[in-house]
Amino acid sequence: MNFQRLPLFLLVFTSFLGFSQTTKTGPVIKDYGAVWEIDNPDFKTDKTQEFKVVFDVKDGPKSDTELNRNLNTVARFLNMHAQSGIPASQIKVALIVHGTAARNLLTDEAHKERYKVANPNRELVEQLLQADVEVIMCGQSSKTRGLPKEDLIEGVQIALSAMTANIQYQNQGYRPIKL
Numbered sequence: 001m002n003f004q005r006l007p008l009f010l011l012v013f014t015s016f017l018g019f020s021q022t023t024k025t026g027p028v029i030k031d032y033g034a035v036w037e038i039d040n041p042d043f044k045t046d047k048t049q050e051f052k053v054v055f056d057v058k059d060g061p062k063s064d065t066e067l068n069r070n071l072n073t074v075a076r077f078l079n080m081h082a083q084s085g086i087p088a089s090q091i092k093v094a095l096i097v098h099g100t101a102a103r104n105l106l107t108d109e110a111h112k113e114r115y116k117v118a119n120p121n122r123e124l125v126e127q128l129l130q131a132d133v134e135v136i137m138c139g140q141s142s143k144t145r146g147l148p149k150e151d152l153i154e155g156v157q158i159a160l161s162a163m164t165a166n167i168q169y170q171n172q173g174y175r176p177i178k179l
Contacts, residue, residue, distance in 0.1 A: 023035055045084055055070075058101055058178075060103060071125065102137060105152050139161055142158055
């Protein structure tokens with residue numbers, strides 16, 4: 001076989017297998033959360049059930065200039081289920097943030113003051129809030145890390161603790177996903 005043509009062969013071959021060639025964002029979070037289309041999965045998604053999930057995000061990126069991939073996963077969850085035909089009314093999402101990820105909820109001004117750059121996560125967090133994701137900051141992390149409410153992106157709520165918020169959401173039937 002001519003190995004110079006291998007990439008072309010693989011492209012054609014995988015298209016015959018029904019694999020999507022690119023990821024796509026939206027329709028819920030337009031600029032983040034790109035996902036693959038999965039054609040005819042063996043394990044079928046029950047599109048009649050309610051999807052109630054609470055994401056627990058503790059870890060932030062090492063660099064203050066990077067997008068938090070765990071926050072992006074929340075966008076992926078919303079987009080993949082919407083792309084698959086799950087109505088928005090059946091998707092309920094909460095995001096609890098603590099630990100090193102707490103700084104990812106800062107306004108651009110507060111982030112610049114501390115880290116000398118705008119918050120690379122601000123736009124994503126704002127889009128999550130606009131999509132009715134409840135974004136909760138651990139109050140213990142807020143105090144420990146010196147991140148007061150007035151320095152947080154508008155719409156972010158502060159709880160007593162991440163543990164408390166997790167218990168309350170789970171008591172309401174939300175399923176936990178720890179990232």
